[in-house]
Amino acid sequence: MQIVLFLHSLLRWGVLLFGIWSIINALRGLTTKSVYTASDNRANLFFMICCDIQLLIGLALFFFNGWFTKVQEGMGTVMKNNTARFFTVEHATIMIVAWFLVHIGRSVVKKTNSDQGKHKKALLFFGLALLLIIISIPWPFRAEVARPLLRGFH
Numbered sequence: 001m002q003i004v005l006f007l008h009s010l011l012r013w014g015v016l017l018f019g020i021w022s023i024i025n026a027l028r029g030l031t032t033k034s035v036y037t038a039s040d041n042r043a044n045l046f047f048m049i050c051c052d053i054q055l056l057i058g059l060a061l062f063f064f065n066g067w068f069t070k071v072q073e074g075m076g077t078v079m080k081n082n083t084a085r086f087f088t089v090e091h092a093t094i095m096i097v098a099w100f101l102v103h104i105g106r107s108v109v110k111k112t113n114s115d116q117g118k119h120k121k122a123l124l125f126f127g128l129a130l131l132l133i134i135i136s137i138p139w140p141f142r143a144e145v146a147r148p149l150l151r152g153f154h
């Protein structure tokens with residue numbers, strides 16, 4: 001599970017990189033009124049792939065790293081403990097909502113005909129998803145749920 005946790009910690013940077021890249025592309029496309037290119041599509045495809053892998057790894061951590069056992073022992077205790085509540089309820093739920101937004105966004109962008117429309121929808125869906133991801137990452141400055149910027153092996 002140490003390796004799985006390391007991968008989950010590391011891949012957050014992939015999610016952030018491709019998420020920010022997708023937003024910059026959308027903003028540039030809108031401000032310069034440029035066409036929606038294959039490179040724009042590639043950035044948000046990679047954003048989606050990173051989120052997909054992160055979801056799978058996150059589920060593995062949830063079920064096999066003791067969190068699900070805590071839930072089975074009783075939600076009352078989980079909700080009273082800030083760390084347990086954060087990882088089993090808040091982090092998991094918000095990240096899954098973000099994952100949905102990325103998938104819906106990809107399909108909405110694909111179905112939109114105009115280039116400006118595509119950039120607008122990309123900005124809306126991927127921007128919202130990225131915002132949710134950023135606020136639910138357990139950053140080192142987040143008192144009770146703080147986790148390192150990059151996890152090492154012990």
Ligand code: HEM
Nearest residue numbers: 009012015054055058059061062065087092095096147151
């Ligand atoms: C874009 C999506 C996600 C990002 C960027 C992300 C990021 C992170 C980060 C940075 C950590 C701390 C890792 C460490 O301790 O070094 C973490 C922990 C965790 N994440 Fe995620 N996560 C995402 C999605 C999910 C999802 C969808 C789930 C569950 C369904 C999940 C479940 C967990 C759990 C259970 C932990 C605690 C692991 C442990 O200490 O045992 N994550 N996540």
